[in-house]
Amino acid sequence: MKKLMHILFLSCLKATELIEKKLNFQLSWTEKMQLKAHKMMCDACSNYEKQSIFIDKGIAASKKMEFPETDIEQLKELIVQKLENTE
């Protein structure tokens, strides 16, 4: 019975994989229908989808991170030296 359910409505493993596929690529019509049916019956995977989208937003929002202290002048000198050596 469980096997049949999984074929018709996907396992949670497969459903979450399709959620990631959906967020990065496109689902086929069948995949869309299967995923929709699965989520209607499965709160855990519905939560997963909401949170996965949310995490993506969080990553986008956090992308501007602080720079560590770097000695740019020293880097410039190093590069100029290397350039001179390759001549």
Place this chain on the structure above:
Amino acid sequence: MMSLSKTINLTEWVETYTNELYSWAFYKVSDAELAKDLVQDTFLVAAEKIETFKGESSPKTWLFSILNYKVIDVYRNRVKQPVSMDSNVFSSFFDGDGSWHLDKRPQNWQEEEQHLLDDADFQDVLKKCLEALPEKWNTAVKLKYLTEKNGKEICQELGIAATNLWQIVHRAKLQLRDCIENNWLKK
């Protein structure tokens, strides 16, 4: 043999563009030492190929295009790394039938999204959880934002199969989501 005028040019470019190139490289690879190496390599490639620079684009555009190639190389190598946790990550979340383990089922977070995104504590947890991921997974979940491209374009650029990419992202997200739930919601 480089002509004198070109040597002067390049040294000037180092003076003018190193800062911006470095900031960009650091933002793209999140690693200070690696970012420095990339900037250095960019200028070495520029010196080698200076004859092909015809002044049709600005020096800045030309240098950034060299740097961006280097950055893509970094992503390609990271995403192709083998990860030892790869094979057993699913068994820590799902049983043999592919159903969630009871204690791993995603809970309802019951928080306002916008509120969370602005919350410094939440950002902190997210950052720590991202850092806890293997480098390959960390890069995979950030690729969309780092490259500002869609999945298909990313795969073309990195030379990997689409299936491969979303499966890496799947593993990464399972781990990341679980880490956030454990470290933020249950604290």
